[in-house]
Amino acid sequence: MTPEEPVVYVVDDDASVREALSSLIRSEGLHVETFASAEGFRAHPRADAPACLVLDVQLPGSSGMDLPGELSASEAPIPIIFITGHGTIPMGVRAMKEGAVEFLTKPFGDAELIGAVRQALQRDRAARGERAELAEVRQRWERLTPRERQVLALVVAGRMNKQIASELGAAEQTIKVHRGRVMRKLEARSVPDLVRLVERIAGQPWAADAPRRAEGRSLAGPDDAGPGPSYPRGRSAGGSSD
Amino acid sequence: MAASRALGGRGGSDRARPVPEPDGADTAAPAGPASDPRRSGIVRSYGVAVAGVAFGLLLSLTLEIPPLLIPAIVVSAWYGGMGPGMLAAVLSIVGSQIVLAQPSYTLRIATLDHAAYLLVFSLTALFVAWLTATQRRTEVALRRAHGELSQRVSDLARANERLHGEMMGREQAADALREAQADLAHVTRVTMLGEITASIAHDVSQPLAAVVINGGACRRWLDADPPNLAEARAAAERIVEDANRASQVVRRVRSLMHRQVAERTSIDVGELVRDTVALMHGELARHHVAVRTELREGLPPVAGDRVGLQQVLVNLMLNGIDAMSESDDERRWMAIRTLAGEAGGVVVEVEDAGRGVRPEDRDRIFEAFFSTRPGGLGMGLAISRSIVETHGGRLRAAPNEGAGTTLRVSLPAEPGGGA
Ligand SMILES: Nc1ncnc2c1ncn2[C@@H]1O[C@H](COP(=O)(O)OP(=O)(O)OP(=O)(O)O)[C@@H](O)[C@H]1O
Ligand SMILES: [Mg+2]
Numbered sequence: 001m002t003p004e005e006p007v008v009y010v011v012d013d014d015a016s017v018r019e020a021l022s023s024l025i026r027s028e029g030l031h032v033e034t035f036a037s038a039e040g041f042r043a044h045p046r047a048d049a050p051a052c053l054v055l056d057v058q059l060p061g062s063s064g065m066d067l068p069g070e071l072s073a074s075e076a077p078i079p080i081i082f083i084t085g086h087g088t089i090p091m092g093v094r095a096m097k098e099g100a101v102e103f104l105t106k107p108f109g110d111a112e113l114i115g116a117v118r119q120a121l122q123r124d125r126a127a128r129g130e131r132a133e134l135a136e137v138r139q140r141w142e143r144l145t146p147r148e149r150q151v152l153a154l155v156v157a158g159r160m161n162k163q164i165a166s167e168l169g170a171a172e173q174t175i176k177v178h179r180g181r182v183m184r185k186l187e188a189r190s191v192p193d194l195v196r197l198v199e200r201i202a203g204q205p206w207a208a209d210a211p212r213r214a215e216g217r218s219l220a221g222p223d224d225a226g227p228g229p230s231y232p233r234g235r236s237a238g239g240s241s242d
Numbered sequence: 243m244a245a246s247r248a249l250g251g252r253g254g255s256d257r258a259r260p261v262p263e264p265d266g267a268d269t270a271a272p273a274g275p276a277s278d279p280r281r282s283g284i285v286r287s288y289g290v291a292v293a294g295v296a297f298g299l300l301l302s303l304t305l306e307i308p309p310l311l312i313p314a315i316v317v318s319a320w321y322g323g324m325g326p327g328m329l330a331a332v333l334s335i336v337g338s339q340i341v342l343a344q345p346s347y348t349l350r351i352a353t354l355d356h357a358a359y360l361l362v363f364s365l366t367a368l369f370v371a372w373l374t375a376t377q378r379r380t381e382v383a384l385r386r387a388h389g390e391l392s393q394r395v396s397d398l399a400r401a402n403e404r405l406h407g408e409m410m411g412r413e414q415a416a417d418a419l420r421e422a423q424a425d426l427a428h429v430t431r432v433t434m435l436g437e438i439t440a441s442i443a444h445d446v447s448q449p450l451a452a453v454v455i456n457g458g459a460c461r462r463w464l465d466a467d468p469p470n471l472a473e474a475r476a477a478a479e480r481i482v483e484d485a486n487r488a489s490q491v492v493r494r495v496r497s498l499m500h501r502q503v504a505e506r507t508s509i510d511v512g513e514l515v516r517d518t519v520a521l522m523h524g525e526l527a528r529h530h531v532a533v534r535t536e537l538r539e540g541l542p543p544v545a546g547d548r549v550g551l552q553q554v555l556v557n558l559m560l561n562g563i564d565a566m567s568e569s570d571d572e573r574r575w576m577a578i579r580t581l582a583g584e585a586g587g588v589v590v591e592v593e594d595a596g597r598g599v600r601p602e603d604r605d606r607i608f609e610a611f612f613s614t615r616p617g618g619l620g621m622g623l624a625i626s627r628s629i630v631e632t633h634g635g636r637l638r639a640a641p642n643e644g645a646g647t648t649l650r651v652s653l654p655a656e657p658g659g660g661a
Pocket of ligand 1: 557562565594596597598607608612613614615617618619620621622623624647
């Protein structure tokens with residue numbers, strides 16, 4: 001994928017805080033887009049680039065608080081840095097659950113905010129990479145016919161061609177041909193490759209008929225890609241407001 | 243007092259006792275063994291007349307000087323009044339005829355010359371007696387009048403003293419009342435500020451946060467290679483603006499916090515409304531209340547206590563916000579208007595779209611401790627009305643045609659200010 005210029009979105013109803021945040025983030029050479037309201041941010045088409053959101057949770061109007069939930073449920077969630085006047089713990093905990101990277105209480109230092117932004121962009125970059133990879137895997141997966149998917153399931157379960165043939169009531173030769181097609185379509189070179197791929201797509205809504213984990217055998221490869229597109233939990237919890 | 247005591251001296255110092263009548267009817271009589279002081283007084287007066295004439299005759303006889311009888315008549319008339327005076331005159335005429343005239347010891351009038359003398363003497367004696375007694379009576383009447391007058395004057399002086407005392411007491415009470423009212427106004431002001439503290443804190447923390455962020459940004463623009471001076475300057479300018487904004491909020495709050503003596507100044511009502519709406523900005527936002535201000539240009543200033551009037555507006559706005567606490571977001575609005583009032587005065591209206599006042603509560607909302615608000619003290623409107631009334635103004639509530647209530651503050655024109 002192309003390394004697009006990252007974008008930092010700032011949503012704050014207070015014009016002077018907004019301007020100050022914009023200036024601070026721009027001083028780091030980052031591109032900033034500011035919005036006075038959650039509605040303004042929603043209506044704005046987002047760039048296809050690593051991004052994060054700096055959000056004042058005390059926005060007037062109820063919609064400010066809905067934004068994190070909406071974002072995490074969307075196709076392309078982005079990390080959120082919450083800023084607040086008084087960091088109450090329940091609010092912080094909720095913010096964490098909804099994918100906050102940082103939870104900053106005003107007034108905060110410039111280094112804190114820049115650090116949080118850098119971290120958030122890093123995470124989004126990783127998440128975007130994963131999403132792109134997953135999309136590619138999905139493309140490959142969708143090339144398979146139902147019969148090929150059956151064969152794949154038995155292959156990753158560790159069955160030999162002969163066993164698969166008898167299980168599916170087909171000639172061993174036919175299974176060999178299917179297996180070769182599966183390998184080619186999924187761009188896999190070995191059975192461990194296949195296993196990794198199957199593990200990657202397991203649990204995805206579009207891969208309901210993907211094979212389940214084979215019992216007694218680890219499907220995790222040596223270069224396991226880690227969890228899906230959900231964001232790792234932020235280091236500082238809501239209680240960081242002293 | 244001194245005059246009255248001197249006058250009353252002859253009749254005793256007791257004011258209740260009447261001033262003695264000189265004509266014998268009520269002659270002064272010091273309390274003596276006589277059972278009837280009035281009778282003994284009469285006897286004494288006539289005694290003086292007889293003794294005086296006898297003494298005069300005796301003196302005239304021994305010294306051979308006739309006019310000594312006239313002083314005896316004068317003394318008798320002066321001392322005893324008309325009766326003893328006349329008696330002394332008659333005794334003198336008869337006595338002098340008998341004792342002094344030639345031939346002695348008869349009533350016979352020897353010569354025409356002597357008859358003329360006797361006639362003149364008699365007339366003189368009677369006239370002197372009458373004149374002296376009359377004069378004496380007049381003087382006593384005058385004295386009595388004077389006594390009464392000074393009595394009345396002293397009564398008046400005492401009444402005056404008492405009134406003065408009462409007035410002082412009343413003034414002290416009024417001072418105490420004013421003081422108590424000022425204390426109460428201050429307490430309710432502080433309570434009211436307590437209610438909006440969260441939004442005020444937000445109003446201060448916003449610009450302060452901006453200052454800190456701008457400070458960091460400014461440093462980073464300066465540290466860049468090459469330094470970006472234009473951006474650094476812009477950040478520094480924003481710091482100044484934000485710091486000013488924060489101190490404005492603090493100033494507004496502090497002016498309401500202080501327990502200052504009500505100070506009458508000339509107030510631009512439009513500016514007062516703008517300032518108060520700025521103070522309430524955070525509170526209005528927190529409750530999602532949209533506010534519209536309609537300020538008439540060119541209204542005359544009003545004279546008054548700015549803090550007090552600001553407290554009134556804050557109270558009315560808090561009540562309006564409270565009245566809309568259960569409304570949908572699109573029904574949460576408030577309008578604050580300034581208009582020209584009667585006789586060059588100014589009117590401020592605070593209108594809300596809230597639940598309104600129940601008809602049966604309409605007369606009670608201005609009462610102290612009347613509240614339908616959970617946790618409400620019921621002092622807001624009572625204090626507001628008393629503040630407006632000390633400005634010679636009026637505070638009224640009226641239901642809107644649609645939903646909600648309009649509170650109307652009418653303030654009189656500043657004395658001497660342009661109409
Ligand atoms: N704008 C309004 N709309 C509807 N009701 C009102 C309005 N203003 C006042 N009231 C009624 O009048 C009552 C008295 O108001 P007041 O401001 O004196 O006391 P409060 O608001 O209850 O308490 P506080 O002393 O804290 O202000 C309120 O409880 C409410 O019932
Ligand atoms: Mg009230």
